[in-house]
Amino acid sequence: MDMKTQYLGLTLRNPLVASPSPLGRQIDTLKQIVDHGAGAVVLPSIFEEQIAREQEMVDALMGSGTESFGEALSYFPAETAYAFDSSGYIHLIEQAAKQLDVPVIASLNGTTTSGWIDYARDIEAAGAQAIELNIFFVPSDIASSGQDIEKRYLDVVSTVSQAVKLPVAVKIGPYFSSIGHMAGQLVEAGAKGLVLFNRFYEPDIDPVNLSVETSLELSRPMEMRLPLLWIGVLSGRIKASLAATTGVETADDAVKYLLAGADVIMTTSALLRYGPAHMQVLVDGLSDWLSARSIASPDDVRGKLSHAKVANPEAYERANYIKVLQGYEAD
Ligand SMILES: Cc1cc2nc3c(=O)[nH]c(=O)nc-3n(C[C@H](O)[C@H](O)[C@H](O)COP(=O)(O)O)c2cc1C
Numbered sequence: 001m002d003m004k005t006q007y008l009g010l011t012l013r014n015p016l017v018a019s020p021s022p023l024g025r026q027i028d029t030l031k032q033i034v035d036h037g038a039g040a041v042v043l044p045s046i047f048e049e050q051i052a053r054e055q056e057m058v059d060a061l062m063g064s065g066t067e068s069f070g071e072a073l074s075y076f077p078a079e080t081a082y083a084f085d086s087s088g089y090i091h092l093i094e095q096a097a098k099q100l101d102v103p104v105i106a107s108l109n110g111t112t113t114s115g116w117i118d119y120a121r122d123i124e125a126a127g128a129q130a131i132e133l134n135i136f137f138v139p140s141d142i143a144s145s146g147q148d149i150e151k152r153y154l155d156v157v158s159t160v161s162q163a164v165k166l167p168v169a170v171k172i173g174p175y176f177s178s179i180g181h182m183a184g185q186l187v188e189a190g191a192k193g194l195v196l197f198n199r200f201y202e203p204d205i206d207p208v209n210l211s212v213e214t215s216l217e218l219s220r221p222m223e224m225r226l227p228l229l230w231i232g233v234l235s236g237r238i239k240a241s242l243a244a245t246t247g248v249e250t251a252d253d254a255v256k257y258l259l260a261g262a263d264v265i266m267t268t269s270a271l272l273r274y275g276p277a278h279m280q281v282l283v284d285g286l287s288d289w290l291s292a293r294s295i296a297s298p299d300d301v302r303g304k305l306s307h308a309k310v311a312n313p314e315a316y317e318r319a320n321y322i323k324v325l326q327g328y329e330a331d
Helices: 027-035 048-061 066-075 086-099 115-125 146-163 179-188 221-234 251-260 269-274 278-292 318-330
Strands: 005-007 010-012 016-018 040-047 104-109 130-134 168-172 193-196 204-206 211-213 241-244 264-267
Touching: 005 241, 016 278, 027 040, 027 086, 040 048, 040 086, 048 086, 048 115, 086 104, 086 115, 104 115, 115 130, 115 146, 130 146, 146 168, 146 179, 168 179, 179 193, 179 221, 193 221, 221 241, 221 251, 251 264, 251 278, 264 269, 264 278, 269 278
Parallel strands: 016 040, 016 264, 040 104, 104 130, 130 168, 168 193, 193 241, 241 264
Antiparallel strands: 005 010, 204 211
């Protein structure tokens, strides 16, 4: 079965991609994921704060920026909070680009257009074939308007896209008033792909210790419904690749995203839960699903059930919600 797939202008042997996770921190685990069939890998993110913090330290050692140095140290989380320093990350990219025979996508996680953007050029020089830009922040300043927030996203995307020749995919969350309009704006700003959706970091409250707790839970397949909806609505309507992330645990989950219109289907929680060999289960399962229906390639079914192509597009809309509720009343 030929499952070749185009993503961000790159040719992948199949549409299954390992999304950023701690498994990507070591070259050995990355190799296992690739040996088990991944079409591409996205490395874990390096954070703007880490890059900026190191730059502050260099400036302080050089005798400039000393005043802001102390403030920066107290403002940014402790160094140990990060998986990488900036040179360690570049080293990982170099190793991965040399040793893996699939495209290696680096992940930058940032929210401003300040000096850290130069680091994108180092990523390019290290041999990454694309950059995934994860823009994540909680707009806790409640005076900021939706327009302000969107502008901030667009400024980051356009600054990073202009800094490198590599294709840039943008990983966003679902919290925009008009995701479709925002998607179009991101593409105009330079995004060659959209990754839907970032799972928002949501803190919990411990009622015993009266503290705000931080933890990152693995996903469940049910969570795929929201990205599935928006992949389905955007498919065929924007000039960019679409990557689905969240909730892919079985090959059927991957098939659903493909039918909705995803160019590639990403997975993290399932690999953390079942190990790198689970990638093979997904790749073989997708291939079996296509073969069993005599479908020659993923391209032949991609987007077949998208909003634009499905026979009953109202299934994606309000009308269907009302129908579902009526069904409950009848029971
Ligand atoms: C432990 C853990 C670490 C993650 N680290 C990153 C990261 O560094 N950068 C990033 O963009 N996403 C990161 N993610 C998000 C995943 O890449 C993925 O988008 C998300 O978990 C949804 O996919 P899933 O349902 O297959 O897990 C992480 C997720 C988990 C569970």
